Amino acid sequence: MSDARGGSALERLTRLLTLVPYLLAQPGASVGEVARAFGVTEKQLVDDLRLIWMCGLPGHTPADLIDVSWDGDMIVVSNADTIARPLRLDVDEASALLVAVRTLADVPELENREALDRVIAKLESAAGDAAASISAQIAVQVETEPAVVARVREALRRQRRLHLRYYVPARDEITERSVDPMRLLLVEGRSYLEAWCRRAEGVRLFRLDRVVDIRILDLPAAVPPEAEPRNLDDGLFQPSPDDVLVTLEVTASGRWVADHYPCERVEETGDGGLRVALRTPDTRWVRRLALRLGSAGQVIDPPELAEEVRAEAVRALAAYGEVVSSTPAGGQ
């Protein structure tokens, strides 16, 4: 969170207390590489080095001061024995790592379980009791499909093509496709395979709980060079401008819709409900959502979609011997 000047005096002190041992541990590191590691500009880093150079043991004669030189691009620090080791991890730092490692450890087929246990033990002893106890209070549960994950990992390791039978809920179809695996993602509590789909000729995400069947083919995976992995920092789903914009109005009991789906706009209706706008390439799943919402929500726009939902409910009721007028209630 450092601003252009490199943050507050305390943030800067924290950085310097890590920077000095960092430079001692990696003698000859370049200005660019260290600035990147610390998330500051090269100018800021050089300013930090100038500041360190003014500090040292009481007396502050040249023999007491920390020696810093950056000749060309190589930084060398010496005479800094008192702060040659970094400060202990604070509770947040230790917990952030511990909770993350525990998250991985909960996915037994994902990582070298034994290495995870060793890391947890080492971090706990380095971090102290406070961090060990808070990290037990924060938990992240990731849903995985062990059998599917195991196959995906094997295919990634052996660089093999996969054959999937994959359920597409928007179309209520099971599709068959050959894919070249790129990465296994665990995002927002679920696991996904990111792969080059040979049918779509593009990078696609496959949610592993929708994989009906998975086989490793005796063919090498061939991910084309133009296949771009998704940038996870922008969120998993990036709507396309060509998608249909759908507006729904939900009551208080339908508010979960806004949590559940990436919405473009969410507005309060004033009576506890919401008006949400979302983009979708395929309105079939919205139809399904609207049927599911029942009295908790309805499609406002596009109006044809609202009518399709109602017509579908009328048809479905006929199967139960229930007859409902086929004209909309408002039209009578």
Added chain:
Amino acid sequence: MSRRKTERLLNLVICLLATRRYLTADQIRHAVPGYAESDEAFKRMFERDKEELRELGIPLEVGSDSPWEDEPGYRIRRSDYELPEISLEPDEAAVLGVAARVWQRASLAEAASGALLKLRAAGIQTDEATPAGIEPRVDTSEPTFPALWEAVRDRRPVAFEYRTAGATEPTRRRLEPWGVVSWRGRWYVAGFDRDREGVRVFRLSRIIGEVTPIGDPGSVRIPPDVNVRDIVIARGEPAVERRVARLRIRQGAGEGVRRWAGDARPDGEGWDLVEFSFRDPEWLAGFLVGFGDDVVVLEPADARDAMIWRLKEVAG
């Protein structure tokens, strides 16, 4: 200003780490450049500096070397200050590299990268490369997450406005938070609800506005053997017997139902018959209604009625 302050504080830390004896305020004033001339101003600066070093987690010790000394002295014990010796095998370093990238946003992402920098500063090589293409990410963008993390960390009770599913008006809740859990991609806080006098689970996305502390740090006592993860996962899922529903599914449709159903048998022109295991008829109807006229519930009666009820709501 801020540069001079950083310089003074860094010199102060070095001075207090280098000394074995406790140093009095006056000795420190002479040893560390940058303090004010007047006694009053020095006192204020030094008080503030001590407080800020403690805020950074620097363990400042107060004491004296001799019983006849009545002025308090200060020092930093290296063994309390320094990151303990830690060494990581290559496979452990790889794991840590993946773990540090788990947090997607702001506070925890910064904490994790700060921790990683300290480990590197201690000479540990952590691995940046992803082993076997695995990318775990956890999003903590819920606005109330940082406040609840702090409350759990500091064991402080909190209050917030909360809108229960289906309620139109939010209500004020007072909670002794025991833990924060992400489950199926959503964050929950579990703890003791002071108003309901029982264990409750709240979804962070339904908290309205700010979470404010309403008690002292350390005042929340977590009962032994509490597992917050189990509390969150078990919430709202009372043990109900499984039952079997008989469904008619249109041939070539209802794949999302067939995936979880037993074997299909033909049942008249264009239809199949399947058995489907469920617990809650309302849940079943909520799932099946989305398939519109492709799925018909034959029995049991309560599931069939739930289905008709839901369809009528939509048909108007």
